[in-house]
Amino acid sequence: MEGIGLYIHIPFCRSKCGYCDFASRAGAEHLMPRYVNALCRELDVCAAERLKGSVQLRTLYIGGGTPTVLPAEEMERILDRVRSLFSLTSDAECTIEANPGTVTKSSLERLHSAGMNRISFGVQSFSDAILKGLGRVHMSEEARDAILLAQEAGFLNTSLDLMYGLPSQTMEDLERSVEEALTLPVSHISVYGLQVEAGTPFYTRFERGQLALPADETVDAMYDYLTKRLPAAGYSRYEISNYAREGFESRHNLSYWQDVPYLGVGASAHSYLGNVRYENVREAEAYIECVESGQSPRRIERKPDQSAHMEEVAFLSLRMAEGLSKARFEETFGVSLEEVYRDAIERCTRKGLLEETKTHIRLNSLGMKYGNQVFAEFLL
Structure with missing residues (x-):
């Protein structure tokens, strides 16, 4: 087997957003060294047992959570282990997700020097009031600064996420955010409509009638605006939620949609190898304990008929x-x-x-x- 994608999950955040149902947690810095040890051990096992042979990585994607809350030396330890176990193709796409409030010029330079060549910022909005309502740890000025710092650090392939249908968001709010994004050096934009997921603080507020969401007609208008404005600005829609300048489509995410194999390591990570789908245990502490005790963190294994x-x-x-x-x-x-x-x-x-x-x-x-x-x- 050769030419696969590798996903690494970092389940830590500085704070948990009200809408998020991803496998992530805040206030768990004490777990980070043990978690990185477990990740490296799982990578060792995957390289030796699950992949069984020389495997090239076409893409590497580090997601979360917020990977950039991890201390730089811990991230470098993960990347060193990846390079020791796998060879990367000459044009490998290596992406890291980032929150604008968790990066500095120095940390971005270290990430780029360590081999990351694509960065994806979870901006969501350029409205400070909306960001505060979402529970984000950054403000709009930090988002702008982070994207410009990433360019200075050598990242020539930068993506940002925007959301629509957010509490108290108006069409004017969304338009201002999009126009702000279009002034910045980004090659890829993802847009997501808010989904109020069970088990999140937003869901609790929604059930109590305390979440002021835009009317359905407004959300429809927001969608229509995005699907016209972004292509008009040179970002082609290549997937339902994703737009890119020519040649800057997310190759890692395309592998998910094209039925090609990929390996996932870390808490809650998914893999697709040999037409079998695997899912790791969801919680960080349970994942660490599995790996430390010599057990497999895989909890679901399914071969579709x-x-x-x-x-x-x-x-x-x-x-x-x-x-x-x-x-x-x-x-x-x-x-x-x-x-x-x-x-x-x-x-x-x-x-x-x-x-x-x-x-x-x-x-x-x-x-x-x-x-x-x-x-x-x-x-x-």
Whole structure:
């Protein structure tokens, strides 16, 4: 096996945002050295036992949580271990997620010197009032400064996240944030509509009627604005939530949508190897204890049957602007796309959500907006 992606999860944050349901926690700095030790041990086991041979990394992605809360020497220890176990392709994309309030010029320079060549900032908004309401640890000026410092440190591939449908957010707030983002040296922009997830502080407030969310019509207008403004500014939409300047698409994330293998290490990390999906134990302390005791941190192992695999390929491929390749589907499953999904394709095409070419089926602009309706049709 060669040419895979590697994901490393860092489950620490300076503070927990009200909307976040990711596997992360604040106030756990005391766990960081033990966690890094466990990560390195899991990497050793993966290289020796799960991958069994020389493996090249096409992409490396360090996410969280907030990876940049980890002390620089601990991050360098992780990267040193990765380089000792794996070779990276000459053009490997190496991404780290960052919160603008957790970086300095020195820390960014160290990350770049250690081999990271892409950075993704969780900005969310350039409105200080909205950032405060989200529980973010940065303000808008810090976000601007961090992106400029990253450029000075040598990062020529910078991404930022924005959110819409946020509490008390107006269309004017969103437009100001987008226009601010467009003045900065970023090559990739991800946009996410707020999802109020069970178990989060936002969910509790929502259930109590204490979360002032924009009206549905406003959220629809925000979506429509984003899908027009970003392409007009030179950021092509290549996936439902992602826009990039030409050549700056996230190659690591594309691997998730293209049904290619990847390895995940750390608490809650997912892997997809040999057509089997694995998931690690979610909580950081439980993960550490597993690895320290010599046990595998894997808690879920699932090999999709043919139908489930077809569904996954359809859902993930249709998230991308290029859509689902007929030839690749037939090569993977030994049966044509038309034989399996002809009725679903016809129904979605009649509804004006899907378009078909000789080589692909793909969501059109309306289908991108109502993708869940299409995905439901592709359940077998």
